[in-house]
Amino acid sequence: MKLESVNERGASKPSARRVSGRCLCGAVELEIDFPAFWAWHDHSAASRRAHGAAYATYIGCWRKHAGVVKGQRSIARFEDANTESTRSFCSRCGTPLLYERKRSPSSLKHRSDRAAKPANHPVASAETLNGSVKLAAGERRILTALAQYPEGRSKVQVAVLTGYAAGGGGFNNYLGALRSQGLIQGDGDKIRIAEAGIRALGSWEPLPTGSALVDYWRNRLGKAERLILETLTHAYPVGLNKEEVAARAGYEANGGGFNNALGRLRTLELVQGRGELKASDNLFDSSSM
Numbered sequence: 001m002k003l004e005s006v007n008e009r010g011a012s013k014p015s016a017r018r019v020s021g022r023c024l025c026g027a028v029e030l031e032i033d034f035p036a037f038w039a040w041h042d043h044s045a046a047s048r049r050a051h052g053a054a055y056a057t058y059i060g061c062w063r064k065h066a067g068v069v070k071g072q073r074s075i076a077r078f079e080d081a082n083t084e085s086t087r088s089f090c091s092r093c094g095t096p097l098l099y100e101r102k103r104s105p106s107s108l109k110h111r112s113d114r115a116a117k118p119a120n121h122p123v124a125s126a127e128t129l130n131g132s133v134k135l136a137a138g139e140r141r142i143l144t145a146l147a148q149y150p151e152g153r154s155k156v157q158v159a160v161l162t163g164y165a166a167g168g169g170g171f172n173n174y175l176g177a178l179r180s181q182g183l184i185q186g187d188g189d190k191i192r193i194a195e196a197g198i199r200a201l202g203s204w205e206p207l208p209t210g211s212a213l214v215d216y217w218r219n220r221l222g223k224a225e226r227l228i229l230e231t232l233t234h235a236y237p238v239g240l241n242k243e244e245v246a247a248r249a250g251y252e253a254n255g256g257g258f259n260n261a262l263g264r265l266r267t268l269e270l271v272q273g274r275g276e277l278k279a280s281d282n283l284f285d286s287s288s289m
């Protein structure tokens, strides 16, 4: 559906501005509040099939800010149980109209990212001729982490969220590439996703946080590292001294195995503190939201 006209219906509130669009045959007309959150290119197999095109560009807005002006009865809906999404189209001319996604309540815990997430928003689709930016998997992962936290994250936080070592070459190459393309902005203390980054990212799934993030890390660690991290995440937010950690994890506090593993966890910034060791706050986060 092509969004065509902007109507001024009162200057007092931005939300009083509405943008309308219609299907090919004119049976259905939709309206959304202007401006929408954002637009993104969706290359998913489902969108390619539904639109019969290489990709579709969506405009995101809250459900309550979208309405059917006319032709409600001409709208056919397809509910995809797997993805809990609904696509609607004009039953007469076949024009795709809306794509609505529902999220499980558990993933709504990222409170501040509402404006950044395509999930929960019904969208009017619009055709576009624009090309898209090709992203490496790691770049995509980093952009996803930053889209989850539009207010910005430190470099270390981004590394922990994406499963990279903050000082690692791969991670820093990705950051450099994203920065030079103007997809992210800011420095080590506060890296933020840029508008261009949001557009380049397109549709995305949130990365795990909390216990799911700890699980994710656990699966990528050696045995000693895993046992140490488990010990510290069980104790979190309480810290433990080195001897206690070693005893609980089943290692000698002075042994090489234990200290090498601890060193690696520190390098990954999954463990913080010197005298008293603690699992990284970045794994648990909620405080900074």
Ligand SMILES: [Zn+2]
Binding pocket: 023, 024, 025, 026, 027, 028, 090, 091, 092, 093, 094, 095
């Ligand atoms: Zn139609």
